[in-house]
Amino acid sequence: MQYLLMIYRSEAELFKMNDAERQKMAAEYGTFTQSIIQSGHFKAGDGLQPSTTATTVRVREGKVLTTDGPFAETREQLGGYYLVDAKDLDAAIAIAARIPGAREGSIEVRPIMIYSPEMVQARSGRS
Amino acid sequence: MMTSAEIEKIFRDEVGRALATLIRLVGDFDLAEDALQEAFAAALERWPATEVPANPRAWLVNVARNRAIDRIRRQISFRGKQAALTHDVLLNAESSQDESDAALDDDMLRLIFTCCHPSFAAEVQVALTLRTVCGLSTAQVARAFLVSEEAMGQRLVRAKQKIRLAGIPYEVPERDALSLRLRGVLAVIYLVFTEGYVATSGEALMRPDLAREAIRLSRLLDALMPGRREVKGLLALMLLHDARRSGRQTEGGDIVLLEEQDRSLWDRLQIDEGLKLVEEALLLPGRPEAYAVQAAIAALHAQSPNFGDTDWKQIAGLYEVLLRISPSPVIELNHAAAVSMVDGPARALDLVDALHARGGLEGYELLPAVRADLLRRLGRLEAAREAYLAATAATQLEPLRRLYARRLAEIADAGRSPA
Numbered sequence: 001m002q003y004l005l006m007i008y009r010s011e012a013e014l015f016k017m018n019d020a021e022r023q024k025m026a027a028e029y030g031t032f033t034q035s036i037i038q039s040g041h042f043k044a045g046d047g048l049q050p051s052t053t054a055t056t057v058r059v060r061e062g063k064v065l066t067t068d069g070p071f072a073e074t075r076e077q078l079g080g081y082y083l084v085d086a087k088d089l090d091a092a093i094a095i096a097a098r099i100p101g102a103r104e105g106s107i108e109v110r111p112i113m114i115y116s117p118e119m120v121q122a123r124s125g126r127s
Numbered sequence: 128m129m130t131s132a133e134i135e136k137i138f139r140d141e142v143g144r145a146l147a148t149l150i151r152l153v154g155d156f157d158l159a160e161d162a163l164q165e166a167f168a169a170a171l172e173r174w175p176a177t178e179v180p181a182n183p184r185a186w187l188v189n190v191a192r193n194r195a196i197d198r199i200r201r202q203i204s205f206r207g208k209q210a211a212l213t214h215d216v217l218l219n220a221e222s223s224q225d226e227s228d229a230a231l232d233d234d235m236l237r238l239i240f241t242c243c244h245p246s247f248a249a250e251v252q253v254a255l256t257l258r259t260v261c262g263l264s265t266a267q268v269a270r271a272f273l274v275s276e277e278a279m280g281q282r283l284v285r286a287k288q289k290i291r292l293a294g295i296p297y298e299v300p301e302r303d304a305l306s307l308r309l310r311g312v313l314a315v316i317y318l319v320f321t322e323g324y325v326a327t328s329g330e331a332l333m334r335p336d337l338a339r340e341a342i343r344l345s346r347l348l349d350a351l352m353p354g355r356r357e358v359k360g361l362l363a364l365m366l367l368h369d370a371r372r373s374g375r376q377t378e379g380g381d382i383v384l385l386e387e388q389d390r391s392l393w394d395r396l397q398i399d400e401g402l403k404l405v406e407e408a409l410l411l412p413g414r415p416e417a418y419a420v421q422a423a424i425a426a427l428h429a430q431s432p433n434f435g436d437t438d439w440k441q442i443a444g445l446y447e448v449l450l451r452i453s454p455s456p457v458i459e460l461n462h463a464a465a466v467s468m469v470d471g472p473a474r475a476l477d478l479v480d481a482l483h484a485r486g487g488l489e490g491y492e493l494l495p496a497v498r499a500d501l502l503r504r505l506g507r508l509e510a511a512r513e514a515y516l517a518a519t520a521a522t523q524l525e526p527l528r529r530l531y532a533r534r535l536a537e538i539a540d541a542g543r544s545p546a
Binding site: 089 | 244246292293294295296298300304
């Protein structure tokens with residue numbers, strides 16, 4: 001199965017870090033990413049620019065509306081993700097627990113939806 | 128000849144294990160449940176007319192498996208044989224006719240660990256366990272949670288959906304995760320028990336059916352995973368608490384406190400079984416284990432001829448052990464109550480007030496009740512009155528409200544008569 005591991009953490013805390021701390025974190029992420037590439041779990045992964053760079057888009061009555069910032073103001077912000085292949089939820093949880101950001105922030109583990117043939121047909125029929 | 132009541136009893140006893148094996152064979156909770164329901168209907172129809180099979184569970188599993196295979200076949204032809212995954216399930220379901228007892232035990236453990244997976248909220252774990260492992264109906268589980276059958280039905284559907292969609296494994300955890308996961312399972316069983324021992328709300332103080340389910344579950348777990356102190360400790364704890372059931376309330380449903388209980392009403396056989404288990408749990412090697420220590424406290428109560436002669440000193444000491452190995456505000460409160468019997472209520476009140484000041488028991492309804500009792504014993508009647516009023520406001524359980532009303536009446540009487 002595939003799981004999206006979404007890394008949430010406090011940007012306020014992140015901004016307080018000094019250069020040495022940032023380098024240490026980058027090195028930890030590097031080591032972790034290498035380890036899940038080697039174990040064959042890694043499918044994709046990226047870090048995101050801070051939520052202050054976000055734009056939220058909605059279409060209402062045909063008009064495109066944009067707002068400055070993320071969809072929801074929360075204590076922790078989405079800061080990056082990994083897409084991984086894992087045998088089951090326990091394996092995905094074990095990988096998530098090794099993400100450096102899990103120690104200060106939190107990781108949301110979400111299974112990727114699998115479209116069954118009927119669902120694909122139903123969807124294409126509707127559009 | 129068998130009556131349908133007898134058949135239902137067999138079904139009730141076997142449903143958990145039968146379902147556990149079926150889920151492994153067909154790979155899907157819902158399919159397994161539906162197929163087992165069909166097998167049960169077939170049993171109700173056939174068994175009264177013929178001999179009951181020598182191994183009813185094997186019969187049920189076999190019939191249910193065939194029903195499930197039929198369904199999967201129909202789905203495959205409906206989909207035009209695309210679903211390779213479904214095909215794998217079919218192969219799995221059709222293989223291995225004979226199962227060893229050990230394999231079937233593993234199935235039951237798989238089911239228990241899956242229902243108590245830490246990715247479910249605690250109340251979902253409890254609901255799933257009661258429904259699937261204990262075989263309670265959705266209506267019965269709904270009653271245990273005081274929610275509508277429809278709401279509970281939805282909660283269970285969502286949970287089973289999560290098992291499938293999130294890939295919760297149908298497995299007993301690996302060795303290094305086992306202790307932690309087992310602790311989660313025991314916490315679920317204990318939650319079922321405590322709700323049965325003192326209900327959160329409603330008319331009745333106790334719900335013996337839930338307490339019995341919890342005991343049945345931990346007996347099963349003790350048989351499946353022998354020699355584990357935490358399992359024996361929890362089973363002993365529950366047996367010893369439950370043994371006092373008949374003494375804990377009047378026929379009218381009023382609470383009888385430990386100090387007033389008629390100890391001849393306690394279930395001696397169950398106490399003996401509990402005492403033997405405590406001993407076993409304490410003799411197994413390792414550091415002190417929280418359930419076993421709590422069971423040792425219950426054992427001291429159970430062995431004491433009356434309230435006054437209880438070994439309070441040792442009980443207070445055991446609570447101190449508990450505070451070291453698994454500290455919690457509730458244990459602190461219990462410790463304070465034991466201290467009140469050793470060093471007097473004044474010292475206990477200091478402990479309780481210190482706990483209160485730290486805000487450790489925010490919203491814990493028994494805090495004002497314990498304070499009220501200590502204040503009453505200290506003769507500080509006005510403060511006790513206020514605390515009983517706070518305790519009354521904090522509980523939703525009618526028998527507790529009546530107990531506090533009784534205390535308030537006593538205080539009012541004492542206030543009237545010249546001291």
